[in-house]
Amino acid sequence: MKPALAGVGLAALLALSACEYDPQADETDAAARTEASTQTVAAILGDEADLSQLADALNEAGLAGVLDGNAPYTVFAPTNEAFGKLGDAAGELGSEDNRAALVAVLRGHIVPGTLTRQDIADALSGADGEAVTMETMGEGPLTFGGSGDAITVTAADGTSARLAGAGTRGSNGAVIPIDAVLKDFSSGE
Secondary structure, eight states: OOOHHHHHHHHHHHHHHHHHHHHHHHHHHHHHHHEOOOHHHHHHEEEEEEEEEHHHHHHTTTTGGGGSSOEEEEEEEEOOOHHHHHHHHHHTTTTTHHHHHHHHHTTTEEEESOOHHHHHHHHHHHTTTTTEEEOOOOSSSEEEEETTEEEEEEEETTTTEEBOOOOEETTTTTEEOOOOOOOOOTTTT
């Protein structure tokens, strides 16, 4: 019996040694993997330096407490660079007079439940090239398209962003960075 096991072990070892290492495949896998945390979504946002403007906006809007609770949410989190692309609109949005508009914009980046980048990629794979739509906590849905590293999210007003990282799964949801704010400010609304 021992010679048979040795043969199986040798065959397995030979099969492993025949595999080629592909560093690009590791990068793709790493981009799709979501980090895990025991923190709440609000705490994750507060700890991520590149998401500090979003964390500040959520605090100003009074939504950080919601993301600190038990209900699960996924936040498609514009990076600080994404907020920087807004120019003057970002400052106007943060003013006291525009608090309702700020809340509306932020709610348009939040979906109920816990989603990872991989969940979205899997949904897109199962949709045979069709877009996948999810309702937000705001007034319109988010539509996802693309595949692999090139997953985009589009708001009801047509603005879109690209998922800009693997994201972090917390105790009550997930945070997935995106490279733009999902709101069209060109119309003056």
